[in-house]
Amino acid sequence: MNTAVRRGARLGTGLAIGGSTAVVELAFSLLAGTALLLVRAWPRGRRAVMRPVTAGARRLVDLERHRLRTMLGERVSASYEPTKALWYLATRWALGLFGVVVLLAAVVGVGYGTLFVYAWAITDLKNPDELALGTFGGLFLLFLTSLAFFEIAALEGKLARYFLGPSQQAELERRIEQLAVSRAGVVDLVHDERRRIERDLHDGVQQGLVALGMLLGRARRSSDARHADELLRQAHEQAGHVLNELREVAWRVYPTVLDEAGFRAALETVAERSSVPVKLRCRLASEPPKAAATVAYFVVSESVTNAVKHSGATSIDVRVDEDTRTLRIRVTDDGKGGADSSGSGLFGLARRVEALDGILRVDSPPGGPTTITAEIPCE
């Protein structure tokens, strides 16, 4: 309910703004139309006229695109032709004004729907049947207009895409290209991960075991009992180190806690294992889907590891929440910044997130702070 109300409010604001831009666009269309007619009559002034006209059109269209994206949730192509932009502006104002009409109707609906409250407060109830009818009529009007809100928003998007693109074909091509890129990214990523695991095993666990074997070998060769005893003590300690190392490697390969105790518990273990204090705030209504949870987990754990290793941070802040079927993650540290988003760790993370159609952003100016945000769709 809460999100529906918020979305409704956003749409309403969008339509109100759209109404005021419609007035500007109507004026602009009339001016531009006149100017173009004049150019037809005197072609010599063409260039002088066309430049400000197209520049103005572009500015208005970009404003509309911004409004459509942020208020109405409609995506429109950024590469459009100037003539198409003019046509769009010449037609859109009508829809914009219609949106205002619907808004006004909604206001009337609210007014009538809450009539009985004023009647109650100001006068005493004289004709309750009329009042009830008015209230019912008002509420019904409000219901209709709220439906119209969504319809107009969709129409706005359709109209903009009709003139400006992307067409369905272009949209499909873009999507295919995007998928091809992210698929190649995933293939590379798997390869990199395997290489990393191999290196972890060889350079960590194997070295540790060789060192252990060497200690035991030396102990066996030693003729001095005290020395041999000391070597055995070291070997015992070394065995403990190797076991820890092995556990670490296995954990980096896959945190089993994700399966056993869920996403939140997995994040808590990341916070517990970090040598820098981590403040974790995780507001989720339910357990996210497996794929999204796994990627989100790696975003948090890699970001925390990076911050501990490279940033010199004294505290790390991790926030996870969800917004309309999207998992949102933000990891902030107060370190020295300058994180390289093309570095292997962060680059790999970005590819992981992109493979699920998500977005990962790294903001790390020199001097800090570093903020890593990720949005992962949960479909």
Next chain:
Amino acid sequence: MRVVLAEDSTLLREGLVRLLAEEGHEVVDAVADADTLLAVVAHDQPDVVVADVRMPPSHTDEGLRAALEIRKRWPAVGVLVLSQYVEKRYATELLTGDSEGVGYLLKDRVVQVDEFLDALERVAAGRAAFDPEVVRQLLARSNRTDPLSRLTEREREVLAEMAQGHTNTAIGRRLHISVSAVEKHCNAIFEKLEISGTGGYSRRVLAVLRYLNT
């Protein structure tokens, strides 16, 4: 012996230094990357170098490159290469050219302290030392029309021992046969593989290995 170590894992480097010191060898220097290794060898001229194949910066085959370089520039210095796993390419590269005083051991072999020290001695003395596992893998390629298939089981065993760089006496001891029997087998092997029996043992080993590897 005067030894130089090149190993990027601090843990192993320290362990090797201690082990060699306990055995009465002098560890002249212990370094963590290939460039430093070359500089140190140029300066100290040790009897033998022990080098890890994988070292910084790229962790691929810096150690091996350095080993080949050392063999080329200072033939008097023996080189024992330690590798994480058997890589035939590395073995082949070490064996090309008139290389003596080279060794190629699996890193895990260090755990068998006696074998490791034995290999080190052999390399320092200008002979060869190849890991039994390396030899096994090289010998396993006898499925083509290979002169090796003409060897008897016993001759194969002798060849494998020989390929590791053992002397006839040692082979006899390891296989529990007399030295003269070993010599007989050796001659039979050379005859079957058409290798002239001149030069030192290591030359024969290298000839055999090179033959197997082409």
